[in-house]
Amino acid sequence: MSANLTILKTDNLSIGYKSGKKQSEVMSNINVELKRGQLVCFMGPNGVGKSTLIRTLIGAQKALAGKIFIEDKDFAKISAAELSKLVSVVLTDKINAGNMSVRELVTLGRYPHLNWSVTPNAADLKQIELAIDQAKVRPLENRKIYELSDGQLQKVMIARALCQDTPILILDEPTAHLDLNNRIEMINMLSDLAKETNKAILMATHELDLALQSADRIWLVGMNQPIINGFPEDLVLNGKIDAVFELKGFDLRTGRLEKKVGKGKVSLSGEGHAYLWTKNALERNGFEVIDDSEIQIKIKPYPLSWYIKNKGEHIVHTLENLIEKIFN
Amino acid sequence: MNKNSYKNKLLIWLPLAILGLFLLNISLGSIYIPLDQIISILSGGEADKASWANIILNFRLPKALSAIAVGAGLAISGLQMQTLFRNPLAGPFVLGISSGASLGVALLLLAGVTVTGIGYVSFNGWLVVLAASAGSGLVLLLVMTVSIRVQDSMTLLIIGLMFGSLTGAIVSILQYFSTGEEVQVYLFWTFGSLGGLNWDEVFILLSILILGILLSVLLIKPLNALLLSENYARSLGLNVKKARLLIILSTSLLAGSITAFCGPIAFIGLAVPHLTRLLFNTSDHKVLIPSVAMTGAIVMLICDMVAQLPGSDMILPINAITSLLGAPVVIWIIMRRGSMKNSFAG
Numbered sequence: 001m002s003a004n005l006t007i008l009k010t011d012n013l014s015i016g017y018k019s020g021k022k023q024s025e026v027m028s029n030i031n032v033e034l035k036r037g038q039l040v041c042f043m044g045p046n047g048v049g050k051s052t053l054i055r056t057l058i059g060a061q062k063a064l065a066g067k068i069f070i071e072d073k074d075f076a077k078i079s080a081a082e083l084s085k086l087v088s089v090v091l092t093d094k095i096n097a098g099n100m101s102v103r104e105l106v107t108l109g110r111y112p113h114l115n116w117s118v119t120p121n122a123a124d125l126k127q128i129e130l131a132i133d134q135a136k137v138r139p140l141e142n143r144k145i146y147e148l149s150d151g152q153l154q155k156v157m158i159a160r161a162l163c164q165d166t167p168i169l170i171l172d173e174p175t176a177h178l179d180l181n182n183r184i185e186m187i188n189m190l191s192d193l194a195k196e197t198n199k200a201i202l203m204a205t206h207e208l209d210l211a212l213q214s215a216d217r218i219w220l221v222g223m224n225q226p227i228i229n230g231f232p233e234d235l236v237l238n239g240k241i242d243a244v245f246e247l248k249g250f251d252l253r254t255g256r257l258e259k260k261v262g263k264g265k266v267s268l269s270g271e272g273h274a275y276l277w278t279k280n281a282l283e284r285n286g287f288e289v290i291d292d293s294e295i296q297i298k299i300k301p302y303p304l305s306w307y308i309k310n311k312g313e314h315i316v317h318t319l320e321n322l323i324e325k326i327f328n
Numbered sequence: 329m330n331k332n333s334y335k336n337k338l339l340i341w342l343p344l345a346i347l348g349l350f351l352l353n354i355s356l357g358s359i360y361i362p363l364d365q366i367i368s369i370l371s372g373g374e375a376d377k378a379s380w381a382n383i384i385l386n387f388r389l390p391k392a393l394s395a396i397a398v399g400a401g402l403a404i405s406g407l408q409m410q411t412l413f414r415n416p417l418a419g420p421f422v423l424g425i426s427s428g429a430s431l432g433v434a435l436l437l438l439a440g441v442t443v444t445g446i447g448y449v450s451f452n453g454w455l456v457v458l459a460a461s462a463g464s465g466l467v468l469l470l471v472m473t474v475s476i477r478v479q480d481s482m483t484l485l486i487i488g489l490m491f492g493s494l495t496g497a498i499v500s501i502l503q504y505f506s507t508g509e510e511v512q513v514y515l516f517w518t519f520g521s522l523g524g525l526n527w528d529e530v531f532i533l534l535s536i537l538i539l540g541i542l543l544s545v546l547l548i549k550p551l552n553a554l555l556l557s558e559n560y561a562r563s564l565g566l567n568v569k570k571a572r573l574l575i576i577l578s579t580s581l582l583a584g585s586i587t588a589f590c591g592p593i594a595f596i597g598l599a600v601p602h603l604t605r606l607l608f609n610t611s612d613h614k615v616l617i618p619s620v621a622m623t624g625a626i627v628m629l630i631c632d633m634v635a636q637l638p639g640s641d642m643i644l645p646i647n648a649i650t651s652l653l654g655a656p657v658v659i660w661i662i663m664r665r666g667s668m669k670n671s672f673a674g
Contacts, residue, residue, distance in 0.1 A: 060559050084565030093557035096414045099611040100555070111553055112565040118549050118614060164564070 007167055007200045008034040008057070013066035015049065015056045025064060026052045032219055032229045034168065034200040039191045040229075041211035042204040044221035044244060050204045053227075054172050057202075058089050070168070084112035088164035090157045090171040098146035102156050105145060106131055109163030128163055134193060135159035151182035158189070162197075169193075171203040175210070183207060187214045208245070212236065220244055265290050266326065270299025278306070281319045287326070295326055338608070338615065342622035346396070349629040353392045356633055358641045359383060390530045391523045395632045396625040397530075397537045398522060398590055399600070401582035403624025404544050406597030407604075407616060408579050411551050412572065413485045420583035420597035423484075423576065424467045424491030429587040430518065431495040432463025437514045438502040456517065457529070460588035467491055468580040475572055480558065484572075519645030520591035522632055533589050540582035544617055547575055551613040595650040596631075599658045600624045606661050627654065 013030040016023065026049035034040055044050055055061045057068065059080065068075035070086050078086070088109065097105055109131065110124045120128065132138055135158045140148065148156065154174055161169055171190070175183040187207065191214040194201045202219075205211055211218060212232050220235055221227040222244035228235070235241045263286030268278060278299060279289050298307040306322045308314045316322045355366050361380045368375060370389075375381045405420035413422065421427070436459035474487050503511050525533065550571035553561035558568050586593065604620045605611070627650075635649040636642075 055559075058559070058563055060562060080562060080567055081565040084563060087563065089560070089563045091557065091559055091563075093559055095556045095560070096411075097555040097611050099605060099609060104612060108552060108556065108564065111549060114549070116546055116549050118552065 005035040005037070006033050007036050007071055009069045011067045011069065013056070013068060014064045015052050015061075016064050017052075018062070018064065023064060027221065027227065028065075029226050030066065032227055034202055035217075036167065036200050037194055037198045038216035039194040039201045039203065039214060040217045040219055041207075041215035041232075042202055042219040042221075043206070043208065043211060043241075044227075045223065048221050048223055050221070051172060054170060054202075054204055058087055058170055059083050081112065084164065084166075086166050087168045087170060088161035088166040090154070090161050090169075090174050092172050092176065095145070095157075098144065100145050102137060102140045102143050102145065102148070102159075103128070103132070105156055106137075106159045106163050109160040112164060127165055131159045131163035131165075134162050134197070136189065150177045151179070151186070154178065154182075154186065155189075158186075162193070167199055169199050169201045171201070173204050173206070175205055175207055183210060187211070190214075208241070263287050264295065264326070265293045266295040266297055267291060267293040268297045268299070270297075274299050274301070274304060278319060278322070281323060285323050285327075297322070297326075338619050338622075342619060342626070345626050346622060346629070349626060349633075350392055350396070353395065353629050353633050354384060354388045357383070357388060357636065386527075387523070390525050390527055391632065392629065393530050394522050394525050394533060394590060395628040397533050398586050398593060399596060399624035399626070399628025400621035401537045401540060401586050401624075402593060402597035403600035403604070403620045403627075404541060404617060405579040405582040406599075407601040407613075407620045408544060408547070408551065408575050409597075410601055411554055411613070412575050413481055414554075414557075415485065416602065417598070418485070420579060421492075421587075421592065421594075423471045423488035423579070424495065425464045425580055425583045426587050426592040427492040427495040428463040428465070428467030429460035429584065430463065430499055430592060432459035432461070432466075433517050434499040434502050434514055435459065435463075437517065438499075438506040438510050457588045461584065463495075464580065464584035464587060467495070468576070468584060471580075472573060472576060475576060476569065481572065517591050518647070520593040520647040522590055522628075522635075522646055523643065525589055529589055533585055536581055536585040540578050540585075541617075541621065543574065543578040543581070547571070547578060548613045548617060551575070552611075555611055591647070593650060594647050595654050596624055596627060599654045600627055603627075603658060603661060 010030050010032050012028075014025060014028040015030065016025040016027070018024075030053065042050055042053075052061070056063050059075075059078075063075075070078065070083075097108075106128055107120060110120055110128060111118065113124060114120060132141060135155050137152070137155050137159050140152055140156065145153065145156070158171075158174070161171075174190075175186050178186060187203075187205075187210045190201050190203060193199060194216070215232050217229055218232050218235055218241075219227055219229050220240060225244070228240060230240065241247075265288045266282060268275065268282065268289050270278060278297070282289055282297075294310070296309040298309075299305075300307055303317070306316050306319070308316065308322065308325055310326060314325050316325055351363070351366070354370075355361065355363055359380075361375075361384065365375050365380055366384060369381050369384045375384075402420050406418070409418040409420060409422055410416060412418075433456055436455060470491065471484070471488060475484050478484055478487070503514070506514075550561065550566050553564045553566050554568075554571070556564075561571070562568050583597065600623050601616070601620050604616060604623045607623070608615060608619055610616065631646060631649045631653055634653060635644045635646050637644060
């Protein structure tokens with residue numbers, strides 16, 4: 001079953017640059033695959049060759065050795081016209097189409113299916129409408145590209161790619177330059193799209209936290225290390241992600257920044273969110289929360305307040321006051 | 329709504345304006361000819377004076393037609409270069425086409441004169457046309473060869489500019505060793521001229537123009553795709569190298585033949601695409617190619633009328649008029665309609 005879900009596969013692929021007889025290899029022994037309906041996040045530090053692999057997979061440069069197969073067809077034998085019906089892309093390239101409307105830009109995605117006069121037929125128009133809805137850019141439909149924010153433009157570029165109606169969608173750092181909210185929206189949208197449209201979506205990204213929460217697989221590549229195609233949580237637990245990113249002060253297993261403790265120890269009792277955020281405030285300020293300590297803090301609801309038993313007894317109503325009190 | 333309004337403008341106003349300006353252009357000149365006589369002559373009838381028919385048919389009509397051809401051709405090739413190179417400063421001559429033509433003409437007028445001892449070469453002669461065509465054709469071949477080898481268009485742009493400097497330098501050297509009279513003949517050629525063409529030449533110019541326009545219509549799809557970026561265009565199934573070659577070919581046919589017949593006419597190719605983009609507020613080449621061609625023809629007809637200074641015998645160099653008239657108009661439109669940045673990234 002898994003065999004026919006696979007749409008793209010590489011076989012000992014080696015990528016890099018060639019000028020004349022000189023050949024500089026960027027990555028070799030690449031054996032990865034993409035499956036229909038899956039969102040794959042492609043992660044690795046800057047300069048490791050992510051963009052080179054993406055450029056190779058979209059046909060912008062030739063592989064040095066090895067093979068790529070799309071639907072069991074040798075990539076080298078696929079023409080540019082055929083490829084445009086198999087792979088659509090969202091790149092980091094600056095575009096020159098500020099004067100276009102969003103709708104016109106999305107229509108460009110239909111070009112592989114149109115002749116020289118670029119007049120869309122009924123089926124093309126239907127796909128354009130569908131893509132606009134899938135990428136949730138309906139409210140932007142008649143806006144000019146130059147009026148869009150980075151986040152909006154990125155969604156429009158995704159609509160354009162969806163309009164191309166290909167089984168594979170490849171995105172190069174689509175969340176760069178976006179704020180947290182837009183990043184989350186983007187990655188959720190891609191994750192949903194993979195399921196709804198049964199596309200194989202490959203996305204190069206640096207958003208480790210978001211990738212871990214949404215990706216079906218992660219392609220992980222480190223400096224001078226072979227690329228690994230793994231299940232996200234397994235890569236966390238077996239320490240591969242840590243090895244690649246050499247995380248500094250971030251505890252991946254708990255998903256939090258490592259705390260510097262040493263200011264003292266407190267015990268804390270309470271429930272729910274109030275407990276979590278009180279703990280956060282204490283740890284962020286260097287206090288370790290343990291079961292039993294001289295300093296005791298009790299959280300009381302209605303109205304939210306904190307009862308501190310230290311050298312004396314205090315009641316405070318904000319966490320800021322709480323931290324001030326236990327520092328004294 | 330938005331789409332219909334510019335289509336209306338396109339379909340009604342531009343052709344009407346061309347027709348009106350065409351008639352006006354023909355009716356203006358150092359000799360006054362009444363409008364009813366002009367219409368009678370144009371529709372094949374008799375005129376009150378035989379000399380009027382001669383003036384209209386053999387002088388003013390070919391000149392007006394070449395103004396339309398020059399305006400349309402240069403504007404289309406400027407648009408193609410701006411899109412191909414993603415650069416608002418690109419024009420029909422960035423690839424060195426006019427420099428090549430200048431070199432050909434300079435070799436003929438400056439060096440040729442001394443070597444062969446022709447003495448004085450007729451200003452409108454076929455020799456000049458041949459020399460200019462040979463020069464621009466040679467540069468075209470070089471640029472095409474380079475374009476097959478290089479990966480990106482930016483490299484091509486720089487190489488085109490280098491060809492321009494190179495030929496410019498050779499022309500300078502030739503001028504340095506020429507007599508004042510020879511340099512003057514050459515200078516006259518660089519001023520540009522619409523009036524010197526006979527019917528044979530106008531027919532050749534118009535046929536090449538039609539060929540170039542047909543080619544550019546076939547290039548609507550690649551040009552639109554190139555608005556995104558070369559990588560995006562490739563992902564849309566476009567053979568970028570082939571498209572680039574055809575765009576260069578179309579531009580060279582248009583700009584090369586115009587330069588050969590009328591001299592290196594500046595400004596139109598650079599400014600008209602901007603003017604049209606701002607007026608029509610679109611980047612779609614399906615709209616831009618016809619509207620740029622028509623706007624170019626309109627601008628050229630107006631410039632030609634101004635150049636012949638109504639009511640006098642003097643004809644000013646067309647090259648000076650296009651810039652003198654065009655630059656303030658473009659500045660005014662940019663100030664009013666907002667920046668050009670919207671059409672170009674970065």
